[in-house]
Amino acid sequence: MNQNGFKQMQINLSGLGCWIAFFGVIWLLGAVGLGWLVRSLAVLVLLIMLAPVLLFLGFRFWLKRSLVQADCPVCTTTLTGIKGTQTQCPNCGTLLKADGEGFHRLQEEGTIDVTAVDVTPDPPSSLPEGEQR
Ligand SMILES: [Zn+2]
Numbered sequence: 853m854n855q856n857g858f859k860q861m862q863i864n865l866s867g868l869g870c871w872i873a874f875f876g877v878i879w880l881l882g883a884v885g886l887g888w889l890v891r892s893l894a895v896l897v898l899l900i901m902l903a904p905v906l907l908f909l910g911f912r913f914w915l916k917r918s919l920v921q922a923d924c925p926v927c928t929t930t931l932t933g934i935k936g937t938q939t940q941c942p943n944c945g946t947l948l949k950a951d952g953e954g955f956h957r958l959q960e961e962g963t964i965d966v967t968a969v970d971v972t973p974d975p976p977s978s979l980p981e982g983e984q985r
Pocket residue numbers: 924925926927928929941942943944945946
């Protein structure tokens with residue numbers, strides 16, 4: 853082996869040094885009966901790397917299952933909502949609840965939504981109340 857080849861080998865060794873140390877530690881842990889630690893760590897690293905992918909896939913699956921796309925029963929605007937949640941139609945303002953089949957009004961059919969706002973907290977005394985003709 854000439855001088856140049858020896859140098860080349862040294863460079864390769866220094867580059868591989870961290871890997872050798874890494875595998876050396878793993879081998880050492882395995883040798884002292886801590887192979888389970890290496891395996892659990894590997895599983896942990898794998899889980900950490902796979903977690904975002906699994907979360908994304910799970911979220912997509914959940915979204916596909918619970919997303920409801922149907923028409924507003926009042927104004928037939930196409931709405932998208934999550935199953936079991938309440939939403940408000942952006943077109944007509946009706947409060948709707950999404951379920952498996954579509955959107956339903958929260959109020960009973962035929963109920964007129966009137967927000968009772970008392971603009972006169974004190975009834976004016978000038979009005980003759982109970983006066984009979
Ligand atoms: Zn509507």
